[in-house]
Amino acid sequence: MNRVEPIFNITKSMQLLLDEEITVKNREQVIEMLQQKIEERGQLLQDLTEPYSIKEETLGAEVVKLNQQIEIKMNVIFDQIKVELKLMKKKKKSNHSYTNPYQHVQSSDGYFMDNKK
Template sequence: MSVREVWQLTRELLEATALPWPAEEREARLVQVDELLREREEWLRKLRPPYSEEEQELGREIVAWNREIEARLRQVRDEIGSDLRITEAKRQANARYVHPYEQPLSFDGMFYDKRR
């Protein structure tokens, strides 16, 4: 029964996306989630109607879990984006500290008169 396999993989995916995601575990967990998504995609392609009442109930549960999984993955994406912004800001601050005179000069407030 393919629906049962999709349900099982979705449940594993729900557990794999459980929050929080510590930064040191992030890469390993992303690999695990990617593998589960690929495997589940293969099973989803095999699904063919008609579905029994039990399979329909499992399908409703899968849809509900998918919403939760998507919300968790969005949160992880936002955390990664925040970490990247912080890292970039630190890199720029360090570059300005190490090479303070390599930054372009600011020309704010300067007036250039073209008339002669």
């Protein structure tokens, strides 16, 4: 039995999952499913030991190629999340400034401060 084949199958399913359209609504589910697959694949990788057959080596090379594509797609999702977080922080800050517009005003109008002692 080929020991690398289950790892290849999990990696391929990860790629297929990332090839689907990922929206804001389903992104959390996709991330959870990816995390499960990554943990499952990690367990299989820990159990994998040398020596490898020629077929296992070629399948392993394909896994590496797929993993690079998966990593690129995951970075795109991560960048989208970062942009959304920045927009939310900016929105929160602007909403807060509308609710209390004089919070950051430090005016000393109307009184005199004597600096002499």
